[in-house]
Amino acid sequence: MPQSLSLVAIVVRDYDEAIAFYTETLGFELIEDTYQAEQDKRWVVVRPKGDGPTALLLARAKNEHEAGFVGDQAGGRVFMFLETDDFWRDYELFKSRGVTFVRPPLEADYGTVAVFEDLYGTLWDLVQYSNKSPLKR
Template identity: 35%
Template sequence: MDIIVTSLFVQDQDKALKFYTETLGFEKKEDVPVGEFRWITLVSPDDQDGTELLLEPNQHPAAKEYQKKIYADGIPATMFGVPDVQKEYERLMKQGVKFTMEPTEMGEVTLAVFDDTCGNLIQIVQK
């Protein structure tokens, strides 16, 4: 069994698509109209056939509440792996990304947490 798609609730699909592609560097794989919203998935530019990230609209009240509560508690909604957290931190800071946690060593990993501007905290991790 493989993970083929994982979703992330976002407040605004267009804003999220722009941030995740232009700022983070993911590539759009799917963008299909589905009623008033869209099925938008992204992939790593290094793995076109890898796990897709679905930018899921948070229109359901439970989704909004979940997103709001984990954000308020400082819990990242998901985690992305990077080869060098410090380098990625510096690159994203230059693009105006706001971090809630600077690169920090925690045992075997180094991590940092930033705000995706779409209602989520995202953790980047270097193993």
């Protein structure tokens, strides 16, 4: 039976500022933004443009405990890996839109990669896999 990841939840401080960052800065598509009255929350889903199946569920922190994870989704490690078909195009585009890169581009056997922060400080890899990488699609 084939399986795939459909959604990954990422805890955010505010829906609208997160939507703006992911859609305007990173160029993701807003797939859904539906208010759920019974839980007094929004179901907000964004996805990178392309044919990948995985999307992000932007989950607003609802208490102090959850708020403590905003910007630290993975304890200071890289949390997400954004694959691109043109590293340098997207690297320059993101820089022009104010994205902060905390590690410069690196050419490695598996591909080209640089680490950036999202609007809250969570770390992401921008990566273009080489033909040598088992992750190359």
